[in-house]
Amino acid sequence: MSSSKSSHSQPDGQFDQPIEERTDEHATLSDAQPLAAQLPRPITLIINTRSRRGKAMFDEAVTAVKGAGIPIAEAHAVKDKAASERLLRREVEAGAQTVILGGGDGTLSGCAGHLVNTPVAMAVLPLGTGNTLARSLGIPLDLSGAAQTIAQGHIETMDVGRVNGRTFLNSVTLGLSAEIAHALDGDIKKRLGLLAWPVVGGRVLWRHRALRLKISSAERSFSVRTHQLVISNGRYIAGPVAAAPDASVQDSCLRVFALGNAKRRSLAVNTLRLLLGRHVDYDESRYFATRALRVQSALRAVDADVDGEINEKTPLDLEVLPGALRVVVPRGFEAESV
DSSP: OOOOOOSSSOTTTOSOOOOOOOTTOOOOOTSSSSOOOTTTTEEEEEEEETTHHHHHHHHHHHHHHHHHHHOSEEEEEEEHHHHHHHHHHHHHTTOSSSSEEEOOOHHHHHHHHTTTTTSEEEEEEOOOSSSSHHHHTOSSSSHHHHHHHHHHHHEEEEEEEEEEEEEEESSSEEEEEHHHHHHHHHHHHHHHHGGGHHHHHHHHHHHOOOOOEEEEESSSSSEEEEEEEEEEOOEETTEESSSTOOTTTSSEEEEEEEEEESSSHHHHHHHHHHHTTTTGGGGGGTEESSSEEEEEESSSOOOETTTEEEEEEESEEEEEEEEEEEEETTTTOTTTOO
16 A cells, blocks of 8 residues: 555644555546536545445545546545544645545544534545434435535535534444444444444343433433433434434534433333334433533443444533534435435
């Protein structure tokens, strides 16, 4: 894998580590028809090849983007999430105005943190397992459809969440899902996709102990024993599972709810209610919307799953930043109904 030769200059001494990437020699799309005239330029394409489909799909992604007529200046394949973020910072500082990111939700969330409250727009090629953000933005899950949507779409703003200063786009969860995320490995996710979660979840559930949590916000303050707490920012929290019937990436609030009480039967019943979109009406869910909250654990520090990555522990201070990220969405985009 060779180093890329960016058409933009790199500031001296900007990075402590080399960027793991390669640039396709045919990826500069000067021969593409400029159909995406509404996208600010220069446009950069970054693909995380460690996401579920990234390595196998890099060439196909470049072809799809070229076929859609998007005049990208650079196309890069990187080896991991950290390299994606380093390359993104470099390209933005060098003048990129639109960044097309191909990867899973963890990659997108990490990269979005560097674009919050900037004029740079983010477009999404869904290459992960759940592709939750793509669903919340109405982006087709196939590469050709996603590329065409980017070419024909327009830019709007979306809300982002912050947890202990870290950006998240979809959700923060505590409890069973965090333990499942610990148990998942890359091979299982690549082989089973979304099915990896229930398969591994069945093994984890029998030994999982309910959490004792304290939730504090301007709207509500209470203590709860539960196997799962969810704080969502987008319309969807995991693949096609919606946070609430009216949730969206433009509603300027976080949705908070528990999946039942300390009993496993309650967890099962309330998970079914969530899948059916009926959880908001039940007292056991403790459902409410807020712009900021604090989550504390009574007995010990508890891991938090942030957009699929275990990288925070309680206590958690969470807030929503309305309209803080510019994103490419389809024509006729309606955030509450995608």
